[in-house]
Amino acid sequence: MSPKSPSLLQGTLDLIVLQLLKAEPTNGYDLAQRIETISHDALSINAGSLYPALYRLEARDLIRANWEESKTGRQVKVYSVTAAGRKELLAQRDEWAKFAGALSAILKTT
């Protein structure tokens, strides 16, 4: 994970990957690009964090991979979310919402 500001909170990478892959199945490179674009360059995920996360999620059956042809004609590994991954995503989103709510409540205190 890049030290670029703001730093990614521990454990949120899995949530980000699951959310984006649910929106659209894609390969590792495009996924990294989309994180940067969507976060307006605020988040940058390097390969050293991304690929271990992808393999970990694949080993846990939360995402699956298929080899497909890219726009440039190259074979790329495209990841998509499994049913178990969707369930996990919902659970993680709930967790995150609770955490964010709690944090903003704290930050509103004067």
Added chain:
Amino acid sequence: MSVIGQARTWLRSVVLRRRIEREMHEEMAAHIEQAAQRYEARGMNTREAQEAARREFGNVAVIQEQSRDSRGARWIEQTASDLRYAVRYFARTPLTTLTIVLTLTLGVGVNSAAYSLWQGVNSRPPRGVPDDSRLVAIRGKQSSVVNGSVSTSQRPLSARELTAYHNNDAFSDAAGWIAREVTLDSASESGSIQTALATFVTPNFFTTVGVPLAAGAGFIDRRFSTSGTAAEMSAVISNAFANRTYGSPQNAIGKRFKVNEQLLTVVGVTSPEFSGVPSRNYDTMLWIPVSAFRLIEPREASYATSDSGYFYAAARLAEGFAPQRATVVVDRIARQFNSRYATWDDYKNDGADVVRMRGQYGTLSRSQQAENLYGTLALGALDLVILLVCTTTVSSLLVGAAVSRRHEIGVRLALGASRARIVRQLMTESVLLALIGGAGGLAVFVVVSRTFAERYLDLDLSPSWSTIAFTSAIAMLTACMFGVSPALHATRAGLSSTLKESGSNVTSRSRLQRLFVTAQIALAQPLLVCLGMFSILILNEFSRNQTDRELEDQLIVANFNTWVSRENADGANSLGQIKSRLAALPEVVGVAFNSQGTRTTPIELTSDAHPSEIARAQGVEIQSRSVAADYFEMMGVSVVTGKIPADLNVPVQIRRSGLVTVMSPPRSERRPITVSTSFARAVFAEQNPLGRTFCINRCRSEATTYEIVAIVADHSGSDREAPDHAALQVYPPMLNAAMSSSLLIRTRGDAAPFIPRLARFTRAVAPRIPIVSISTVGETNRAGRQKTQTIAGAATGGGVITLLLGCVGLYAVVALAVGQRRREVGIRIAMGAMPAQVVMLFFKSGLRLSLTGMAIGLPLSAVLLRVLGTQAGFPATNTPVLIASIGVIVTAVAAIATWLPARRAAGVDPLVALRAE
């Protein structure tokens, strides 16, 4: 993730390892290529774009490693690669690997055997009996006070007591048996007569114990009865007996043979595995309905109506009864019976208990329990010693191997492998070796137990799952014991010195190996001493000349059951009649009443002897055996001086109750004795020994004093088992020769063909005196010698293997030292040292190691020899010679094992050795 999901991931990572790796490479290459295309689109040239893309991606190898880790089955891949590495290493060093595997095979095999033996004795049912938790033994108990301490032993049950158990609700069934030695005449071989162990059983015996018959329908009436109204003259015979005598079990059914002169019909044959309950060291050959007992053993006919203890019992627990609960029931019942056996003399009925039926049946007495405990401990200790010897050998080899791999390990450490990773690699090798050795040990044990052990022991030794689990555990334990410390040592080195092979750290690393080798040599010696002791005993045995061998083949020992004749006036002195009728036969040279057994003891001269004689007598051990007056003439032993004393008719008090007969002659009187020439010379030197007196063992107030009245020429005593040549012979006269139940018969030629005729003859002369056993002395002695040879063979094998293992270790230590100190040797030679001096340097250090081992091992050997030697009849005077000889042998072999690798030091080329710097 679920367990199944985890397992699937592990399986996938093993099976699809290559594909997964390839895909990972391709995926990352595609990532970099896409990034490069992006940079190119921004205006960079191809080369710059690719470089920028690679920079952005990061270290591909590191990311791949992290990705592998995150897949979750990394350890499988690493283990697989460790195993591949280990196999490659073993292939490079086949000799070391083979030595290690064979050593482990030995260690694990011995331990499996010991475990199975323990299991066969303590936790398995007797051979051929199905393992059933409901099958139990009911054991009567009795206690007596001996020398102030209470001793508990097993009490046979009376018929009434057994019936009470059978009728109790705690058991669904109960059976009893009486074991007796009987004479068996199978009539298939003309005149063949043999002694057999027969078990008189209640007719429900086989159904209670749950042993199926291999052939035949079994007894006609199978209801429980301790006597029966009519005698059923039938028998179930053992499978071995059926095959031996009738060719096959089926063929045996309906055949008839005589037991103690009573005709029985074969109605069943047991399965090949079953050899009786309880297990014994000899096979039960016959199971006869107890109703026939009164006809076959008429002297004990009154048992059924008495309360005497005769029966041993097995039972099946009823539903809802555990052995503990049943014990409460039987103990209460047992105390209501005041069986005669239990109340005789000092014995007190001490109730009864119920235990699961196991290979070893009935070990109640404290002394037996102690003996078992000692036996188990001795077995365990022996095991431990062997395992330690094996482990230390393997360990010293591995330390050597690990140290010689310092450079390779150094390179791996330098390339970034962690110390834990290297230790794991070395441990994987150890575990793999242990598993191969363990499998080998198990295989050897299975073969040995099938081939030999079950032939000699009536125990179920077949390997079970628990044997395999135990073997694996031992193998793993051994792996940890021999693998951990070399692995830790090998990886502790300073990297630079390791890579330079500068030779520092040598001392610390080889210290461990030296310790192992010293321990090994120390442990090898006690085993070698055992070997030496048995070898000397065998040599003594074989040193007997051919005449003796001829003589022992001319002698027959016939044992009779003389109780009938004693209890009936018409049969009085029947053995005397047999003796005189036999002596008149043309084939017979002579017949003498025979006494069983000899004993080896010290002697003490009476106080009137000269001090020098008393001193000489102190070191003397005699072998004493009472003989009848006509013994010497029959054996052709000449009388040197004096007159052979006649047999003594000392009034003997005979007490008999249940199974025990006690004959006690009065003591404290002076009796005449015959001694051998060498005894006379050893104690009295040139003095005339006639009329001199001594006591066998010690002269205490109640001891009998013997007065020498005759001296006979030395004779080797070929009529006895395992004679001891070092002992000096004395011959007290036989007391009450007419009460003897054994005859010693000398024939003119070979005695073996005469045996059937002798059996027929005695049966014709005295039909009421059955022969219990009959055999030539040669036959008995040969069996004894064979047993001694087997034990000696095993000891020899063990000793030689241990010595070899010790030497392998020693060789490894010196070879390692030479290898490690090549640079130092190179400098010494460059400085002008002579090759011989360098060789001596290593030779001395190796020898010092073996001498240290010997210094520890020799006292151990002396203790062992003292303990074992007394039991095996090993003369104490030979002890120092034996220990010294073993010391010389160990030193010589150790010197060779040291010299061979030390010579290599002389061949070190200083240029090559120093170039490493």
